[in-house]
Amino acid sequence: MAFAIEEINKNLNLLPNVTLGYSLYDNCGALVVALSGALSLASGQEEHFLLQENCSGIPPVLGLLIHYLQNVNFTTPFGDQVSFDENGDALPIYDVMNWLHLPDGQIKVQNVGEVKRSGFKSEELTIDEDKMFWNFESGKPPRSVCSESCPPGTRMARNKGQPECCFTCIPCSKGKISKNNNSLECTSCPEDFWSNPQNDHCVPKKTEFLSYHEPLGICLTTASLLGTFICAVVLGIFFYHRRTPMVRANNSELSFLLLVSLKLCFLCSLLFIGRPRVWTCQLRHAAFGISFVLCVSCILVKTMVVLAVFKASKPGGGTILKWFGSMQQRGTVLALTCIQAGICTAWLVSSSPAPHKNMQYHNDKIVYECAVGSTIGFAVLLGYIGVLAVLSFLLAFLARNLPDNFNEARLITFSMLSFCAVWVAFVPAYVNSPGKYADAVEVFAILASSFGLLVALFGPKCYIILLKPERNTKKAIMGRLTINE
Structure with missing residues (x-):
């Protein structure tokens, strides 16, 4: 018993802020002595001893450790029945029955454990904490530590x-x-x-890229498909009216090729939307660069043809047209486009774009993007498009005041002005846009410049073909007939 009490006192989790003591009563081998001690304990009249200096007052009875006395029963002050046996031999296993009173209420602890004796080993105290009952709202013993345990996290x-x-x-x-x-x-x-x-x-980590399922991706995809559809409609209108003066006077072959290239420009923007993959990263800029060079090359050759026709109308300028025949026009467009194809090939071979996990912008997100691989290759691709666009703008600007009732040079001037403005604004916006928004800026620039070329070059022509057929005549085109609006 003494060993069990010492073990309980050393365990701060069992009875915090409470120290147990004990008093020994010898039955002297006589039933009457044992019964007298038990009755005095049950009545609360037992003799008290001051066991420790730090204990004050009369210590409450915490528990009983007794032999079993047969046919002797009494009730403790706590209402529990205790039976005694007349056999005075010590049993090897004792049940510890506890009653504990504290100022804030009664804590009743039953069947705390057992003390086992062995002839080969020392005494061992086994605590059965599952059978302990604590009379608190939490059902748990009070803590005797300074701070609560730190939970996970x-x-x-x-x-x-x-x-x-x-x-x-x-x-x-x-x-x-x-x-x-x-x-x-x-x-x-x-x-x-x-x-x-x-x-x-x-x-x-969550992954982020310009997706087809988010509102921004949906809007850009819709705009791309809408532009492709409008190009197909305009192409159909021009093909149906291909024999009219309006279509024939504006170099129908280059017009058809220009519409096809614009359709490719709209479609290539879709490569910038969706989860980046190796083939989309390699194809997106190559398709974008070649499509736009094809488009701008057609405009450049159309502008050169307009200037050549005006020069040929002057005395001694007839020989200039032989340098701008159909074969020469096709060859020029093909040569200019092949240069861009060579730039793209060199870029892909030397330092190919590839998917990249960018963790620079967000700590808790992975931004999937296409690393350009070679910044120089990307700059040369954009620079070549810019050179052709500026050259087309300058030639169209020089031809803007040519005498004609319908001067296509003015439309080319306006289209190239809008085209250059979009791409000049694109560079700082692209550099300062993080993650998926850089792709969104590039797609927006592609769509804005494509719509600008489509509306500026083909809007007035479709207007005349569909709504002003009286102006779609040879005399009206050549300026020999004045038509009231």
């Missing part, structure tokens, strides 16, 4: 100048976790993972 920080049991629980910072109680340190999650809101587990 936090780490312990010792308080300077205080005992070791005094500490503060600090939540793990984002990207770090702790899985156990009272962790001293938080561990960092792997590169592709991030901490959950509770900071006790690592979860895969």
Whole structure:
């Protein structure tokens, strides 16, 4: 019994802030002596002793450890029946029955454990905590520690100048976790993972890219398909009216090729939407660069033809047209486009664009994007398009005042002005846009410049073909007939 009490006193989790003592009553081998001691204990009239200096007042009876006396029963002050046996031999196993009174209410602890004796081993105390009943709302014993345990997701920080049991629980910072109680340190999650809101587990990071399912991606996709559809409609209108003066006077072959190239420009923007893959990263800029060079080359050759026709109308200028025949026009467009194809091939071979996990913008997200591979290759591709666009603009500007009732040079001037403005604004916007928004800016520039060329070059012509057929005559085109609007 003495061993069991010492073990209980040393365990701070069992009876915090309570120290157990004991008084021994010898039955002297006589039933009457044992019964007298038990009755005096039950009546509360037993003799009291001051066992420790730090104990004050009359210690309450905490428990009884007794032999069993046959046919002798009495009721304790707590209403429990206790039976005695007349056999005075010590039993090898004792049941400890406890009653504990505290100021804030009664805590009744039954069948706390057993003390076993063995001839080969020392005494052993076995505590059965599942059978303990604590009369608190929580059903748990009061804590005798300075600070509560730190749960998972936090780490312990010792308080300077205080005992070791005094500490503060600090939540793990984002990207770090702790899985156990009272962790001293938080561990960092792997590169592709991030901490959950509770900071006790690592979860895969969210991925971000310009998707077909988000509103921005849906709007850009719709605009791309709409532009492709309008190009197909205009192409159909021009093909149906291909024998009219309006179509024939504006170089129908280059007009058809220009519409096809614009359709490719609209479609290539779709390669910038969706999860980046190796083939889309390699194809998107190549398709964009070649499509736009084909488009601008057609405009450049059309402008050159307009100037050549005006020069040929002057005395001694007839020989200039032989340099701008159908074969020469096709060859020029093909040659200019092949240069861009060579630039794209060299770029893909030397330093090909590839998907890239960018973790620079967000710690908890992975931004999937296409790394351009070679910045020089991308700059040369854009620069070549810019050179052709500026050259087309300058030639069209020189031909803007040529005498004609319907001067296509003015339309080319306006279209090239809008085209150059879009791409000049694109460069700083693209550089300063993070993640998926850089792709969105590039798609917007492609669509805006394509719509600008489509509306500026073919809008007035479709207007005359469909709504003003009286102006779609040879005399009206050549300026020999004045038509009132």
